[in-house]
Amino acid sequence: MDVNGKVAEGFEPVRAAFVRNFETLGERGAAIAVYRDGRKVVDLWAGTKDVDGTEPWEHGTAQVVRSATKGVAAAVPLLLHQRGVLDLDAPVAAYWPEFKAHGKERLLVRHVLNHRAGLPVLDRPLTPAQALDPRRGPEAVAAQAPAWEPGTDHGYHALTYGWILDELVRRVTGRWAGEWLATEVTGPLGADLWLGLPEAEAARVGRAGRVDGPEPAGGLRSRPKRSVTEAYDDPDSLTRRAFAAITPFPDQNDPAYRAAALPATNGIATADGLARVYAGLIGKIDGIRLFDPRTLELARTEESSGPDRVLIVNTRFALGYMLHGTASPLLGPTSFGHPGRGGALGFADPDSGIAFGYVTNGFRKTVTADPRAQALVRAVRGVLA
Numbered sequence: 034m035d036v037n038g039k040v041a042e043g044f045e046p047v048r049a050a051f052v053r054n055f056e057t058l059g060e061r062g063a064a065i066a067v068y069r070d071g072r073k074v075v076d077l078w079a080g081t082k083d084v085d086g087t088e089p090w091e092h093g094t095a096q097v098v099r100s101a102t103k104g105v106a107a108a109v110p111l112l113l114h115q116r117g118v119l120d121l122d123a124p125v126a127a128y129w130p131e132f133k134a135h136g137k138e139r140l141l142v143r144h145v146l147n148h149r150a151g152l153p154v155l156d157r158p159l160t161p162a163q164a165l166d167p168r169r170g171p172e173a174v175a176a177q178a179p180a181w182e183p184g185t186d187h188g189y190h191a192l193t194y195g196w197i198l199d200e201l202v203r204r205v206t207g208r209w210a211g212e213w214l215a216t217e218v219t220g221p222l223g224a225d226l227w228l229g230l231p232e233a234e235a236a237r238v239g240r241a242g243r244v245d246g247p248e249p250a251g252g253l254r255s256r257p258k259r260s261v262t263e264a265y266d267d268p269d270s271l272t273r274r275a276f277a278a279i280t281p282f283p284d285q286n287d288p289a290y291r292a293a294a295l296p297a298t299n300g301i302a303t304a305d306g307l308a309r310v311y312a313g314l315i316g317k318i319d320g321i322r323l324f325d326p327r328t329l330e331l332a333r334t335e336e337s338s339g340p341d342r343v344l345i346v347n348t349r350f351a352l353g354y355m356l357h358g359t360a361s362p363l364l365g366p367t368s369f370g371h372p373g374r375g376g377a378l379g380f381a382d383p384d385s386g387i388a389f390g391y392v393t394n395g396f397r398k399t400v401t402a403d404p405r406a407q408a409l410v411r412a413v414r415g416v417l418a
Contacts, residue, residue: 034079037092038064041074043416050412051077054405062090062239063393064304065409068312070386075413076305083240084394095225095238095303096392097285101379102300103194104371105226105310107146107332107353108218108323109202109210109296115328119205121146121352125197128204129171135178144183145190145197146352147336151179152197153190153343154274161283165293167209170196180271181342187350188271188342191374192278195297211294221321222313225306229294238301240286241394242375261345261400275343302379307390311370311381315388329383333369344400361401364389364414375399378406385417 034055054060062080082088113119121143126133144150163169202210211228264272283290313323341348349356354369370380375396381388
């Protein structure tokens with residue numbers, strides 16, 4: 034395997050794990066970047082740009098990162114809160130009056146970020162064309178009745194999270210989340226990460242493999258679900274309906290899909306861009322630090338934990354971020370970030386000063402803990418031990 038890039042002294046085990054992913058886990062094209070205390074210590078890439086092609090992956094190759102987008106997008110409302118223009122404990126309807134329909138007048142901004150809003154599904158799913166219209170998703174969620182009383186339980190909002198966040202940002206700032214992110218976060222950091230891919234960057238993005246739902250489990254609809262796979266097999270479950278809020282799911286390689294901005298699912302990034310944003314959340318990158326100490330505490334403090342009504346397994350969430358746990362192991366107790374369904378992973382660990390980004394074109398039927406990403410996380414953990 035021809036692996037390009039370099040690692041700092043002591044981080045050679047990460048390179049070895051990256052190579053093994055190609056040799057034993059079927060990796061086709063991928064990259065990993067790791068920063069420590071603002072300094073890049075791992076920068077590796079290998080394989081092909083397209084999952085089904087022969088063109089080599091280059092240093093600037095980017096990929097769709099699916100739900101790893103959520104962690105980057107979460108920085109927007111937290112920074113707005115840090116600047117005093119968004120109250121996390123205010124009702125969403127205070128900023129977005131139409132949202133109060135169907136008893137949602139007391140649903141808080143905080144509930145959106147910690148996945149306790151009770152709105153993971155749409156009774157009337159959107160078509161792909163409707164989903165790419167930035168106003169249709171927010172309108173649909175505003176008209177939706179909660180599946181449970183907001184604030185009383187948690188369940189992963191796979192797609193609806195992005196529409197609520199996007200409209201909140203627009204109501205507060207006059208700009209969509211992707212526009213705000215580019216101006217206030219990725220632009221100043223020089224991070225190759227986009228929520229709404231500019232046409233000028235389109236040639237850098239590799240063609241990713243298709244990923245649908247987990248493999249059917251053959252479970253009965255009437256019995257309690259023991260796994261996300263069983264739950265997904267039931268078309269009436271919150272799990273299946275949450276991931277089917279857009280039906281059929283858009284082609285992630287479609288230029289129109291990539292040019293749109295869905296803050297829950299269609300961010301596009303290089304591994305370095307993803308890691309660089311997280312490095313800027315916990316420390317200085319070229320003199321820029323995004324989160325102050327109080328905001329960083331919000332990003333790493335548990336708000337929701339236990340059985341997830343959508344993902345079935347036990348999950349842990351802070352405000353906008355998944356936390357280290359059995360569903361998505363990161364480095365340790367202070368880690369926060371977000372996986373992307375099918376492979377990608379971005380996170381930061383304040384205690385060690387680590388910021389991590391992994392992107393791949395070989396999407397798999399994993400939801401929160403892809404074996405390739407986890408092999409790399411274990412290698413970083415071993416280096417730090």
